[in-house]
Amino acid sequence: MKRLFATLLACMAGAVISAGPALADQMAIIKKKGVLVVGVKTDYPPWGTRDASGAIVGMEPEMAADVAKRLGVKLELLPVVSSNRMQFLQQGQIDLMIATMSDTPERRKVVGIVDPVYYASGVAILANKKANIKSAADLKGKPVCALQGAFYNNDLQSKYTGQDLVAFKGVTEAQQALIDGRCVGFVYDDVVLVWQKAQESKWGDFEVVQLNEWAPVPWGLAVKIEELNGPWGKFMADVTADWLKSGTLLALEKKWVGSNTPWLVDATAKAKK
């Protein structure tokens, strides 16, 4: 027991030391190593997924590849999940994280979220074309399919539909109910709906209508918090700004997702000014 305690103490001391301010500049380290390690998702198609051969592909891995190209180093992709992505960055297992992470004030205290943010997801409805939905106001008194526990459900019901939502546990059931004609549309994350509509032919009679009543939540790529204002953080800020300005992100989104989201079109236009 005593020995275990001593070991734990030693580990904690080690963690404190290694968590101290970065001694060398990360950018120089990456160039010296000759490898850029980027944490990406493998469970969120088409942003980060695995292809038939097992290779990690998607919009975000391709962004990572572009960073490596700009630095003139090799790229190594490390799969992360939502629950460990920030720890991977803190522990220095990855140099950069591009993993569909929503930008929140709490997270900005833990990791260095680079401005400008590169992406955002908002709320949209995959609506039956016959119902002619243009905005959330058109949903009054109509049955609307949703996912149980989504953050916008309360607003959606109290302000717009005025009646109980046709809400299910899983996306598949909600979409089946939509196809079966149990509701006029399915309210969900816009980027996923846009992608599914482009992917699956069964959505021919449906359209994705953006619900601007809910502001999009941005996604940020991140570096270690100590690096945010150092050369590495600044470099990534320049790269992201350039991606927006040059339309690289628009092209990547078009390639992977199938069409462009209004947020990205808007952000690109702003960056060009």
Add this chain to the structure above:
Amino acid sequence: MDALWDLLRHVHDAYGVNLVHFYDGFERGRLLRGIWTTVKLAAVCIAFSILIGIVGAWLQTSRQRILKAAVKVYIQFFRNTPPLVQMYFFYFALGPQMPRVVNDFGVPQPMFGSFEWAVLSLSFFAGAFNVEIFRSGVEAVQKATVEAADSLGLSRWQIYRYVVLPLAVRICLPALNNNLVNLAKTTTQAYAIAVPETLFVASQIWSDRINVLEMMVTLLTFYLLLVGVFVWAMTRLERRLRVPGFGQ
């Protein structure tokens, strides 16, 4: 009433006990609608399942082999499959095959909605058990009684309606109560096909308001009360129907 809501709001601010589903008008409204849906669903299903039980038990005494076999198949089908699976089957597999009606918003909608499918599936599910329960009562009626009725010239239906069933009901009432209590509780499974009953609404509220503990306590208390009232009523019925000396 407003004073009570203000008090509950104060309890939330001061002690962190979040009873928002009582003091907030919107949440209270949808919770009450959910409770009303549960009561309606339970009442309709209980009525239908009893009807199915009575008719099924009578068909079982029929001399027609096909009728008897049909009842047997029905019982096997509904008794041997879980009610949740039946509900999914009805709503997602059978539902879309029904004729469609174009609703006010221009969308062709299948004929039955989630509430109707919940009623159908739960009634047939509990009905299958009720058939067996009524059969146990029917078979316990003295053969001599039936023969006496027969010798008086009553038809088969008349014997069942006026002699066998009234006695059988009294014999099987405790078992029937058990099954109906179970049915009232199984209405929560309609949650899976988006019937806005109490559990469905409660889960919406606790995910919006993050008051999981308070909602769980409210839910449990509600079902305890609902089933409690039902059992109390059924016990009174049992006492009223008692025939002195019968079954002793």
